[in-house]
Amino acid sequence: MAQGSAKIRIVHAEPLGHGARLLRVERVDGAALGFAGGQYVIINTGVTLPGGKLAKRAYSLLSSDAEQRSVEIAVKRIGAGPGSNVLNDIAVGAELEWSGPWGKLRLPDGFSGRALVVATDTGITAALGIARGAAAAGAAQLDLLWLVESDDTFVSERFVRERLPERARLTVLGGFLPVGHPERPARACALVGDHLAAGPYDAALCAGDGAVIYPLRDRLAALGAPEGSVLLESFFNNPLKKSA
Ligand SMILES: Cc1cc2nc3c(=O)[nH]c(=O)nc-3n(C[C@H](O)[C@H](O)[C@H](O)COP(=O)(O)OP(=O)(O)OC[C@H]3O[C@@H](n4cnc5c(N)ncnc54)[C@H](O)[C@@H]3O)c2cc1C
Structure with missing residues (x-):
């Protein structure tokens, strides 16, 4: 497992409701992500925004952290938003970059309360x-x-x-x-x-x-x-x- 940037591949996609998509994603190098439930990744959608910056967007991992190599996100299409539209339209097999895992929204290790x-x-x-x-x-x-x-x-x-x-x-x-x-x-x-x-x-x-x-x-x-x-x-x- 390594925190930081990695190339990822969309390995599965399916529609959810009106205007949302479930994506299964894996690192191209096959490495484990090392996330805890509640954390998120930041995906570089590859879209250049009007100011010249790349549209990088956060998505929380909804799959169980018992599985670290293949993870799931769900993305809701937000109007003409660049990030959510790319991820709702992207082809299975396409490759992007992400960084992570990030975030402190997680239960402490060994939490039993x-x-x-x-x-x-x-x-x-x-x-x-x-x-x-x-x-x-x-x-x-x-x-x-x-x-x-x-x-x-x-x-x-x-x-x-x-x-x-x-x-x-x-x-x-x-x-x-x-x-x-x-x-x-x-x-x-x-x-x-x-x-x-x-x-x-x-x-x-x-x-x-x-x-x-x-x-x-x-x-x-x-x-x-x-x-x-x-x-x-x-x-x-x-x-x-x-x-x-
Ligand atoms: C830690 C974190 C985790 C996230 N996890 C998820 C996730 O699991 N699934 C997911 O679909 N999105 C998630 N988001 C939101 C996501 O990062 C993007 O903001 C969203 O996909 C819109 O990006 P965009 O480029 O399409 O539109 P933008 O042009 O960036 O967004 C347009 C506007 O819509 C707002 N917006 C974002 N989400 C919503 C919403 N649900 N309802 C109303 N307005 C919204 C944005 O803040 C912005 O003001 C998460 C955000 C953070 C910070």
């Missing part, structure tokens, strides 16, 4: 990676909440349930407000608060809409989560970036 995982939208990929990794390590009880507008534009609820380990309990909060809706953060905090009766939790991990997960972290802290115990991975609307 109870974890809450909250995903919004495409953040479900990271949640799946975390849940499957925890199961592969034989640890952790996981409660997974997925806030999603509708399940026909990305992976479906069925897709998620088929891949979830037995010990992970999934609650889908469907019909969630659309991305960008001003009441999204408050609604998410209320919904998650309602579902916390199952706690207490030893760890909380949140992935997806940055406009939602940062306020959610504050809400979880107010509900008693110890400082630093809530990990975040913003997929879009990252409030820490000038343009997310």
Whole structure:
């Protein structure tokens, strides 16, 4: 295993819902990736952006970290976005470059407690990676909440349930407000608060809409989560970036 850049090959692709795709990817040199569930890779899509930079985009690994040589990502087509369109259209057998694995959204090695995982939208990929990794390590009880507008534009609820380990309990909060809706953060905090009766939790991990997960972290802290115990991975609307 080696962190850093590597040439990769698309070895399998299949459509998901309306406008999304599941890709199976391997390093051309056959090396193991060395990732933990919840981490992501950055794919160089090869597209040059108007300013001259290459479009490099992050994708969380949704497959189990028990398998390190052949991994899966799911990519939702976002409007005319360069990265997601390339990956939705690319041919099986094509080669690209990636770097990784990256990210701190992962359970500590040997974690054996109870974890809450909250995903919004495409953040479900990271949640799946975390849940499957925890199961592969034989640890952790996981409660997974997925806030999603509708399940026909990305992976479906069925897709998620088929891949979830037995010990992970999934609650889908469907019909969630659309991305960008001003009441999204408050609604998410209320919904998650309602579902916390199952706690207490030893760890909380949140992935997806940055406009939602940062306020959610504050809400979880107010509900008693110890400082630093809530990990975040913003997929879009990252409030820490000038343009997310
Ligand atoms: C750590 C991390 C993991 C990620 N994992 C995944 C993943 O598993 N699957 C996946 O499809 N995407 C994932 N993304 C998002 C991905 O990196 C790209 O932002 C996305 O594919 C759009 O890229 P683009 O070049 O097509 O469009 P761009 O032109 O870069 O994006 C257009 C706009 O859409 C926003 N956007 C990105 N995703 C969404 C969304 N779901 N809903 C609404 N707006 C969005 C972008 O932030 C940007 O403002 C992840 C992002 C990060 C940071």
